[in-house]
Amino acid sequence: MDVLTRVPVREQEPAVRAANFEEVCLGYNEEEAMAEAARCLNCKNAQCMKGCPVSINIPGFIAEVKEGNFEAAYHVISESSALPAVCGRVCPQETQCEGKCIRGIKGEPVAIGKLERFVADWAREHGIKPKKAEKLNGHKVAVIGSGPAGLTCAGDLAKLGYDVTIFEALHQAGGVLVYGIPEFRLPKQKVVAAEVENVKALGVKIETNVVIGKSVTIDELMDNEGFEAVFIGSGAGLPRFMGIPGEQAMGVFSANEFLTRNNLMKAFLDNYDTPIKAGKKVIVVGGGNVAMDAARTARRLDAEVHIVYRRGEEELPARKEEVHHAKEEGIIFDLLQNPTELLVDENGCVKGAKVIKMELGEPDASGRRSPVEIPGSEYEIEADTVIMSLGTSPNPLISSTTKGLDINRRKCIIAQEETGATSKEGVYAGGDAVTGAATVILAMGAGKAAAKGIHEYLSNK
Secondary structure, eight states, rough: OOTTTTOOOOEEOOOOOOOOOOOOOEEEEHHHHHHHHTTTTOOOOOOHHTOOOOOOOHHHHHHHTTTTTTTHHHHHHHTTTTTTHHHHHHOOOOGGTGGOOOGTTOOOOOOHHHHHHHHHHHHTTTTOOOOOOOOOOSSSEEEESSSSHHHHHHHHHHHTTEEEEEEEESTTTTTHHHSSSTTTTTTTIIIIIIHHHHHHHTOOOEEEEEEETTTBBHHHHHHHHOOOEEEEOOOOOEOOOOOOOTTTTTTTHHHHHHHHHHSSTTTTTTTTOOOOOOOOOOEEESSSHHHHHHHOOOOOOOOEEEEEEOOOOGGOOOOOOHHHHHHHOOOOOEEEEEEEEEEEEEBBBBBEEEEEEEEEEETTTTTTTTEEOOOOOOOEEESSSSESOOOOOTTTTTHHTTOOOOTTTOOBBBTTTOBBBSSSEEEEOOOOHHHHHHHHHHHHHHHHHHHHHHHHHHHOO
C-alpha cells in the first residue's frame, strides 16, 4: 500500500446518481477503514485536533480503528461530538482537521472525515449508544432549536447531569440537517434521525411545533417553567434577496424554501402533497454549499441547471468536493456573471434573467477580489425557475420578544465566543443565530462552548 495516497472511497456513478436522491458517497467498509487508519502518523502534537472546532481526539479514535476496535473508537469520538455521522459527511474537513494533517505535507492527508463517518455508521448498525450521565444534578436548562448547535449543547449538558428540554419550531427535529441539506448528502432517516435519537438517549427531551417568541417567550420559560438557563440555537432561516426587478415573479425561490420543500416536506416524491415547481431550465444565483445543494436537487428533478456566480472558480465558497460532484452531474457554471434583472412573462411567471459579465478588480477589505461589471456585456438567459442562494440572516422573532437581548445591525444575537453568554443573564446563544449562516461544525463548536459556559454559570450560581 502507498502510504502517501488515501484509500479511495466508493461513490455512485454520476449518470446514475443525477437521477436519484440516494447518498452519493458510499463510505468505507471495515477493511478499507483499517487500511486508511494505518496511514495516520499518530503525531504526539496532533495538528489535526487544532483544526477541529469540537476538539475530537482524532489520533485516539484513528488508533482504535487501525486495530479494529470500532466500538472503542466510537466512544472516543462521542466524548467530544454529538453528531459524528453528520460531521463525517458534511464538515469541510479539507480546511479543518485534514487541512492541518502532517501526512498531507508530502502526500494526501488522512481521510479523517470518512473514518469518522465509518465509525459512526458502524456504531449505529451495531446498536452502540453514547454513555449517559449516572444521575441528574437538579438543574433545568432550555435549548431553542434542534439543529447542530442545539443538539450539541443539549448533549453536552445532559452528559453533565442537567435536565434538558429542546424546543423546536418545526414538526421534525434536526434543524438545518433536515430542512437544508439534501438527502443525497445527508440521509434523513438513516443518519439524522438516528443522531437525534442518540441525543435523546442521553436523557434530552425534545418538544416540536413550539415557536419561541410566539408559543412561549424566553422570559416565560425562565419565570414560569423553572428553566435556570436558556441556550438559543435557532439558526438563520431568513433568506436574502438581491433587490433587482422581477424578483417577486412566480417561479423565483429562495434556496431555503426550495430545499425545505424538498428535504423536509419530500416534494421530490410524487406521493407527497408538497409540490415544487422545478422547471425545465433553472438558474441558481450564488456559489456556496447551499447553492450547490439547490442546483444538484434541481438537477435530480430533471432540469438543466446553471449556477450564476459573480466571481471566478477559485473564489467559489463551496467545498471543492461539492463543486466537483456538481460538475460531474452536468451542472453548468456561468462564472464571473451576475443577474441585473429577472424577466417576467404576461402571467407574472419568471421567463429568464438579464445577466452582466464581470471581471475581478482589486481585493476588498476581506482580501477577496471585488467583482466589477463590464459595461455593455449584458445578455439574456432563458429560465422558468430562479433560485436565490445569497445567504440568510436570523429571524428577528426571538430577539424582538426578549427584553434585554442585544443584537447587531445584521439582527444577529451578540454573544461571547468563549462562553456563548449574551447581554441577558442566564441566556446563551451560538451558531447561525449569532454568526449568520456558517457551517454545521462551527455551530457545533458554539453549542459546545455554550454548554461549558452554562455549566460554569449554574455551578457558581
